Amino acid sequence: ATAPPPTASALAQRLEALLDAAASMSRADVTAVMAFCLDNAPAARAHASQVISRLLDRPSGSLEGRDVAILYCLSDILYNASHAHKTPGAAVYRSAFQDALPSITRRLHQATTSERSLGNRLRRSRLPSAAEASVRQLFQVWRDWEVF
Numbered sequence: 001a002t003a004p005p006p007t008a009s010a011l012a013q014r015l016e017a018l019l020d021a022a023a024s025m026s027r028a029d030v031t032a033v034m035a036f037c038l039d040n041a042p043a044a045r046a047h048a049s050q051v052i053s054r055l056l057d058r059p060s061g062s063l064e065g066r067d068v069a070i071l072y073c074l075s076d077i078l079y080n081a082s083h084a085h086k087t088p089g090a091a092v093y094r095s096a097f098q099d100a101l102p103s104i105t106r107r108l109h110q111a112t113t114s115e116r117s118l119g120n121r122l123r124r125s126r127l128p129s130a131a132e133a134s135v136r137q138l139f140q141v142w143r144d145w146e147v148f
Contacts, residue, residue, distance in 0.1 A: 011040055015050050022073050023066040030069065034076040041081075041089035048096035051077070055104050063111045063131035071138055078147060108135060 006014070018036055022029040037047050054070040077093050084090040112132050 008043065008046065011043060012046065012050060015047055019051070019054055019070065019073065022069045025065055025069045025072065030072045030076055033073040034080050037077045037093065038080055038084055038087055038090060041084070041087045041092070044081075044089040044092035045096055048077075048093050048100075052096070052100040052104065056100070056107055058107065058111070061111065061114055063108065063129060063135065065131060067108070067111065068131050068134045068138075071135060075138055075142070079145070082147075 015033070015036060018029070018033045022033050033051075037044070037051075040047060051070060051074050055067065055074075058064075058067055074097060078097055081087075081090040081093040112129075112135075
């Protein structure tokens with residue numbers, strides 16, 4: 001007898017654990033999130049919401065490595081979903097991420113504004129943080145791909 005398919009709750013818990021691990025920003029952990037999402041593409045809307053929530057529900061304050069890691073996961077899912085033509089549901093990731101992008105960019109802008117204010121008070125510097133530079137670089141990659 002085969003095991004029953006995992007419940008939506010079990011899949012959501014697994015994705016949460018993978019997203020937590022991806023905060024390390026290791027390529028393997030980011031890839032694991034992408035592979036999980038594409039392997040479970042029929043639940044793309046729910047999984048995309050989980051990824052998006054990590055960015056929208058982030059704590060107030062400066063950008064952190066975990067924010068960049070989630071963006072890397074989102075980007076990896078987006079890129080690979082666009083090449084997964086035979087994977088039912090994969091295209092849903094693009095539309096879900098596209099719909100959330102204005103809110104995501106506003107939230108990230110708030111974080112960079114907060115970071116600059118704090119940074120200027122502490123060191124009177126206008127240099128972007130490493131996290132902000134990574135976000136800008138990723139957005140440039142998206143422009144180059146003409147993904148949105």
